[in-house]
Amino acid sequence: MSEKLLMKGNEALGEAALQAGCQLYFAYPITPQSELPEYLSRRMPELGRVFLQAESEIAAINMVYGAAGAGARVMTSSSSPGISLKQEGLSYIAAAQLPCVIVNMSRGGPGLGSIQPAQSDYLQATKGGGHGDYHLIVLAPASAQEIVDLTILAFDLADQYRTPVMIMGDGLLGQMMEPVLFPDRTNVELPEKPWATTGRKGDRPKNIIHSLELQSERLEAHNQKLQEKYADIAATQKRSDEYLTEDADVVLVAFGTVARICRSAIDMAREKGIKAGLFRPISLWPFPDEALARLAEKERVFLSVEMNCGQMVDDIKLAVDCRRPVHFFGRVGGIVPSPEEVLAEIEKIMAGRCDA
Amino acid sequence: MKLVFDRPRALADVQTHYCPGCTHGIIHRLVAEAIDELDIAERTVGVAPVGCAVLAYNYFNLDFQEAAHGRAPAVATGIKRALPENVVFTYQGDGDLASIGTAEIVHAANRGEAITVVYVNNAIYGMTGGQMAPTTLPDQKTSTSPYGRDVSSAGYPIRMAEMLSTLVAPQYIARVAVNSPANIQRAKRAIKKAFEIQVKNKGFALVEVLSTCPTNWGLSPEKALRWLEDNMIPYYPLGDFKVPKEVE
Incomplete structure (x- = not known):
């Protein structure tokens, strides 16, 4: 695709995810991001990829965990109250170092709040949200074109650092129509994931995706490893x-x-x-x-x-x-x-x- | 001399953390035997629960993912949809599957996800020290039902196999027990069938396995086996609840 297209932010995000090689998408309907699952429910089957409407936000993020652990490029999306429900899964995903993309087209809170645009999930997104010491990479686009560019970047950063990446938009960005240009992604090679659980073949040691470390010293060492990764991200991935x-x-x-x-x-x-x-x-x-x-x-x-x-x-x-x-x-x-x-x-x- | 009994290849040669007399070890072995016999170890991915089997990934020679509490069927869905040629199974206890994870198991079953679920029901929360489970029997004493389970307040034990068998999509749902050699043989056949159904891409299969918890029941291993026979089987009848015609 090289011509300019007029698209809603939510739809541009969906198409960008496809261009980035997103193979599976799991989500639960919530306003104001429903154009995204609707768009992908049409497009994913066309490309022979997986669209699955989960029974809950919690199930959706755990499906992301499973698919990411199996080595696939995978995404979920929601809006504020739904993102709150996903926090358990995000903590596990960060702990297990699984690459994936999470979209928050945020709306007014707290509680059920409203369906109008808001940015009141800033602290949740940037300071943790779930339990434990972890970070998400959080990218905040300001236009439909930037939604496209940052969504593709999000998948690459997720794989590069084996970490969840959040696209933080809002109801207005998702609904607004703007012209977008998609980069040529025809010859992009996705990275190998030798750690993924794809079935233990031959002499390869078994791959285990987990976050349990009952020995305090080992859990501390795991935390230090995560912190080193976050320091590396902080040193190289600041954008403004x-x-x-x-x-x-x-x-x-x-x-x-x-x-x-x-x-x-x-x-x-x-x-x-x-x-x-x-x-x-x-x-x-x-x-x-x-x-x-x-x-x-x-x-x-x-x-x-x-x-x-x-x-x-x-x-x-x-x-x-x-x-x-x-x-x-x-x-x-x-x-x-x-x-x-x-x-x-x-x-x-x-x-x-x-x-x- | 001909070797007639050995450790299944899918079972790791390690010591487990399970209590003396606990039947998780038997169930692990049955799962590993089924995987060996079907020759699917190289394409099998297991999903461990939160509960006593949380460390199951250490006990199998298989790729494994550990799920959050109750979410194993959702995690398994993600793996299976990403790798449809693989064999994916969850191994879950009754707190995990029948309490905090009811939504996930019901909807995975309802979608007919082509996964195998080994559901171990010992009528109690074992890992956390013997609290009341959704499967705890009426009047059964636990650390959070010290006067016995009061059904007027806590409701009745959930029969998951029966409940899930009301759904259209599941292909195979059975309940077995591992309290006697004969029942262990039946359990083996049911678990193998639950994997075979997935291998033949027939959809969702679940085997509920009645299991003992001598430590938290406060019984010797031998008495625990008898308690299962006398108390659990009358409330949780054994048998097939759903069988696809071509597999019958």
């Missing part, structure tokens, strides 16, 4: 994007949908003579702290704009080492902030800059 930050007096920090709104607000601010810029984390974990720290070398203020109650603020404060003021503006409950609201916040901060 910047817009007009060079001369900015105020740097907005936002990811996903909100980052696009912030760009509009920044353009409006610039017209009014306010030097505003945008720092956009693309990898939420590992958080792109070094790039943000470089921005903090100059005297300027930061404004985190999120569709939650400020879940990213701590990460920003840590990144700038509390050297610069970090403000917060957020809307929740499924409300998407308008560029005018963000602009008003920028103006308020710049007017009272001495107080910050």
Whole structure:
């Protein structure tokens, strides 16, 4: 596929997963991501691949565990309440070092919340979510094209590090239609997985996928191995994007949908003579702290704009080492902030800059 | 001299952690014998539960995955759908399959997943120290039913084989016991049939195996075998509940 196609974010994600070689997809219906299972329920059988609607979110993530352990490229998707149900499985998958891709088209919470877009699963996604010391790689696209690019990257990173990778979108990104271009993937070779449980042939030692370590020393050693892997990921896989930050007096920090709104607000601010810029984390974990720290070398203020109650603020404060003021503006409950609201916040901060 | 009895190749030559008199060892052996006789070890993947058999992957010479508590049928579904030419089985206890994992077993059975399920029912949670299970008999004392299972509050023991046999898709569902040489022979035939059905790609097969837990029942191994005969078999009748015509 090389021509531009007009697609919904959810559908673009499904097609990108196919291009990435996703062989199995397991999921349970939930709004606002149902276009994704609907799309794959049509496309997977066309390609002779597996689409299976699971009986529950819990079953779906455990099917992912089984298929990933068997060496296949596999994906599941859901939205916030469903992602909460998957946390047990994610902990086991991270512990057993199984590569897979999990999509969260997140919606308003807590509880059943709403079906409108939100970013209130930031802490769950980046700080663990399930039990034990582990991380997911979390990638946050801001357009349909970036959904395509990051989904393909997610499968590659999952295999490279034998770790679960989450695509963190929101209801708006999933529903919005935009033109997308798919890369040529015809000659891509998938990596060998000699550790997979495919049946013990000949003299090969048996392969066991597990997370139980009853001996404390062995469990500690396993944890240290995982931490070394996370350190390696943190050293090499931080991703971010910047817009007009060079001369900015105020740097907005936002990811996903909100980052696009912030760009509009920044353009409006610039017209009014306010030097505003945008720092956009693309990898939420590992958080792109070094790039943000470089921005903090100059005297300027930061404004985190999120569709939650400020879940990213701590990460920003840590990144700038509390050297610069970090403000917060957020809307929740499924409300998407308008560029005018963000602009008003920028103006308020710049007017009272001495107080910050 | 002709060797007439040996360790099955699919069974690892290691010591198990099972308590003296526990019948898990017998059931492991029956599973391994069936795999040897069908010559499927090189394409078999087992799924271990959470419970006493959590370390089953150490006791078989087979590729294995360890599932979260109750999720073995979902994990097995993922493996089987990824590797349809392989033979996939779960080995689960009654807490795992009949309590926390009821949704997974019911829906794997209902989809007719081509997997084999060995379901070991000893009427108690063994690994955690003898708590009441969904299969604990009425008035049976456990560490969380110290006055005996009160059916007015805890309900009645679940007969999984009967319940699952109401579904359309499953091909073979049977209940056996391992309390006597004759019953062990029957159990062997049922377990082998449950693997054969998968090999012939006929779909879902489950064998419920009534098993003992001398430690948590507070009985000697010998008395435990008698307790199974006198108390469990009357409530959990042995036999085939679902048999495909061509396999009968």
